[in-house]
Amino acid sequence: MIRRLLSTAAIVMALGVAPALAELKIGSIIELSGPGAAAGTNFRDGVKMGFEEINAQGGILKEQVSVLEYDSQTDPQVSRAMVQKAIDDGVYAITGTVFSSSTVVNMLVAKQYGIPQFTGSEAPSITAKGNPYIFRTAFGSQKGVPKMVKYMVENMGVKKVGVAWANTEFGKGGHQAFVAEMEKAGIPIVVDVPAEQAQADFSADVLKLKNSDADAIFVYFTEEESARFLREARKQGIDKPLIGETTLIGHKVIELAGDAANGAMGHVGLTPDANIPALTEMVERFKTKYNYTPDHNAIKGYTAAWTLKYVTEMVGSPDSKAIAEKLHGLTLKASEYPGVLMDVSWDETGEMSRESFFVKVENGKQVVQAVLPPN
Amino acid sequence: MAELIQILVSGLAAGSIYALAAVGFTLLWQASQTINFAQGEFVMLPAFFVLIGMTVLGLPMWTSILLALVLSLLILGVAFKRLIVEPMLPHGTLPLVIATIALGLLLKESVKEFYGATAQPFPAIFPQTVYNVAGASVSVQDICNLVVSMLAIGGLQLFLNRTRTGRCMQASAQNPAVAEILGVNVKRMVLYTFLINAALATIASVLISPIYLAKFSNGETLGLVAFIAAIVGGFNQIRGALVGGLLIGVIDNLSAVYISAQYRSAMPLLLLIAIILLRPQGLLGTPEGRTV
Numbered sequence: 001m002i003r004r005l006l007s008t009a010a011i012v013m014a015l016g017v018a019p020a021l022a023e024l025k026i027g028s029i030i031e032l033s034g035p036g037a038a039a040g041t042n043f044r045d046g047v048k049m050g051f052e053e054i055n056a057q058g059g060i061l062k063e064q065v066s067v068l069e070y071d072s073q074t075d076p077q078v079s080r081a082m083v084q085k086a087i088d089d090g091v092y093a094i095t096g097t098v099f100s101s102s103t104v105v106n107m108l109v110a111k112q113y114g115i116p117q118f119t120g121s122e123a124p125s126i127t128a129k130g131n132p133y134i135f136r137t138a139f140g141s142q143k144g145v146p147k148m149v150k151y152m153v154e155n156m157g158v159k160k161v162g163v164a165w166a167n168t169e170f171g172k173g174g175h176q177a178f179v180a181e182m183e184k185a186g187i188p189i190v191v192d193v194p195a196e197q198a199q200a201d202f203s204a205d206v207l208k209l210k211n212s213d214a215d216a217i218f219v220y221f222t223e224e225e226s227a228r229f230l231r232e233a234r235k236q237g238i239d240k241p242l243i244g245e246t247t248l249i250g251h252k253v254i255e256l257a258g259d260a261a262n263g264a265m266g267h268v269g270l271t272p273d274a275n276i277p278a279l280t281e282m283v284e285r286f287k288t289k290y291n292y293t294p295d296h297n298a299i300k301g302y303t304a305a306w307t308l309k310y311v312t313e314m315v316g317s318p319d320s321k322a323i324a325e326k327l328h329g330l331t332l333k334a335s336e337y338p339g340v341l342m343d344v345s346w347d348e349t350g351e352m353s354r355e356s357f358f359v360k361v362e363n364g365k366q367v368v369q370a371v372l373p374p375n
Numbered sequence: 376m377a378e379l380i381q382i383l384v385s386g387l388a389a390g391s392i393y394a395l396a397a398v399g400f401t402l403l404w405q406a407s408q409t410i411n412f413a414q415g416e417f418v419m420l421p422a423f424f425v426l427i428g429m430t431v432l433g434l435p436m437w438t439s440i441l442l443a444l445v446l447s448l449l450i451l452g453v454a455f456k457r458l459i460v461e462p463m464l465p466h467g468t469l470p471l472v473i474a475t476i477a478l479g480l481l482l483k484e485s486v487k488e489f490y491g492a493t494a495q496p497f498p499a500i501f502p503q504t505v506y507n508v509a510g511a512s513v514s515v516q517d518i519c520n521l522v523v524s525m526l527a528i529g530g531l532q533l534f535l536n537r538t539r540t541g542r543c544m545q546a547s548a549q550n551p552a553v554a555e556i557l558g559v560n561v562k563r564m565v566l567y568t569f570l571i572n573a574a575l576a577t578i579a580s581v582l583i584s585p586i587y588l589a590k591f592s593n594g595e596t597l598g599l600v601a602f603i604a605a606i607v608g609g610f611n612q613i614r615g616a617l618v619g620g621l622l623i624g625v626i627d628n629l630s631a632v633y634i635s636a637q638y639r640s641a642m643p644l645l646l647l648i649a650i651i652l653l654r655p656q657g658l659l660g661t662p663e664g665r666t667v
Contacts, residue, residue: 037492193636200587203385204631211378224494235514237505256496256588
């Protein structure tokens with residue numbers, strides 16, 4: 001009797017196991033907890049939406065794609081282990097991570113196994129290490145910062161600046177790029193304030209910047225720190241222009257900082273508020289699906305999914321090494337490949353080029369002040 | 376001078392909130408020899424009760440704060456005492472400490488699971504107006520945070536020293552056996568202590584969340600700072616926890632401005648080491664005294 005019951009149970013269990021619907025596996029290693037959760041959740045949702053649309057349109061090479069998710073916990077060592085786990089699980093490409101301090105560590109694992117990796121990180125060091133398998137989904141700060149500095153000098157007439165930055169791999173990259181550009185432009189940095197990752201109290205930092213004679217402050221933190229910084233700046237009544245990159249003026253920052261975000265300005269590689277129909281439509285679909293406004297990280301994730309589809313189909317098979325080779329020197333035009341939303345190119349290091357925007361936050365929305373050409 | 380005024384105001388405002396959490400450590404230690412390592416999470420959680428009230432139930436902010444207070448009293452006060460402290464206490468301090476660490480993890484991960492891992496905007500309960508005082512920009516929010524915290528701690532002191540219930544609580548803390556013989560309901564007094572701790576945690580949560588933003592991991596920082604403040608000030612004195620909290624807040628800001636922003640988080644730890652080496656009972660603590 002017991003044997004019969006057990007065998008029946010075994011048959012039921014065997015029938016209950018879901019068949020392997022997808023043959024192509026993608027590893028989504030991303031910050032779903034810890035300080036990077038705001039950015040990571042956006043990136044993850046962008047990736048998910050991209051692959052869901054791809055699957056709805058027949059998948060890649062007529063095969064459905066399965067996205068395997070791994071939480072890096074915003075911890076470099078965990079992210080490394082998760083990349084290893086994803087590769088062990090049989091993925092042929094990886095999306096993530098967003099935090100540079102994680103990406104510099106985990107990309108070595110993907111490199112070792114020859115797996116192409118689409119990162120949302122923007123630290124210059126990522127593409128400077130000669131890794132043939134790393135590809136950006138937004139250009140690095142060494143490309144974004146010169147565009148922004150040019151705008152600050154030529155359009156805003158800034159003569160002296162202060163800098164507030166996160167003392168992390170991400171922050172160091174942006175800080176070094178900014179300092180180098182300021183030296184080139186002959187503009188002195190009169191106050192330089194580093195802050196720790198996930199710092200909560202910015203009163204002393206803002207005070208130092210406020211009491212300096214800087215004409216403008218360059219702020220380079222991740223989203224949650226930026227929101228806390230902006231709230232404190234508003235509390236102390238700082239009247240200098242606060243200028244940053246995408247992480248100062250992103251939608252998550254605007255949501256967290258509220259009115260304190262108004263007046264902040266900066267350079268963004270991608271913005272849902274750019275007047276680009278494909279981008280606007282993607283943002284609307286995202287809002288309907290997830291019930292929140294995506295930031296640049298969601299757009300990065302979304303374009304990473306579509307880029308992988310296009311390149312895999314160009315290669316003709318999910319051959320990880322061939323895909324990486326194909327991506328070097330590749331240009332995808334949005335007119336032919338609508339999923340990339342804007343024309344985009346990758347160079348031999350995996351660095352990308354694309355048009356970008358200088359925006360100002362007004363009434364809780366990014367308002368594009370200027371479109372900056374690719375460099 | 377203006378800079379110093381601003382540093383002091385900001386430091387005292389932040390420090391007064393740390394003090395609220397630190398007082399919780401001393402209260403529970405006095406009442407039941409409990410070192411509550413979930414104290415940081417106790418401060419983190421009420422902010423999410425407020426957000427649930429506002430966003431899920433659609434209640435006004437002050438009603439949501441009231442709801443958060445009631446939920447905190449029930450969960451962080453009554454349930455914490457009945458379900459964790461009372462069953463674990465007979466097994467000694469160490470199992471209880473481990474239980475509170477586990478509780479902290481449970482609260483943190485539960486908020487992450489049910490509310491999300493990203494920070495949430497939290498409404499400011501005081502006006503965002505900034506006044507110029509002798510060249511320093513002093514915000515109404517900072518002043519209000521300082522005043523509310525001081526009133527809460529001052530009120531607690533008055534309650535403990537000037538009311539019959541407060542004195543009964545002190546008696547229960549000093550010598551439970553004698554207090555019981557004298558007719559004091561010791562169990563009820565201990566419960567009051569847990570309820571007061573929950574109320575203080577709610578106040579701290581509502582005051583600090585507009586600055587920190589509501590996030591599941593806020594308790595890590597707050598719990599550590601409050602624990603250091605309680606040790607620095609004196610673990611067995613409320614006024615010690617108050618002094619410790621204010622001192623940490625001011626030292627943190629002073630060191631960030633005048634020493635090094637990069638090493639600011641090391642300063643409270645250096646202070647902690649110095650206090651442990653030179654005055655283990657804390658600045659205002661007493662080596663053997665046990666008063667609430």
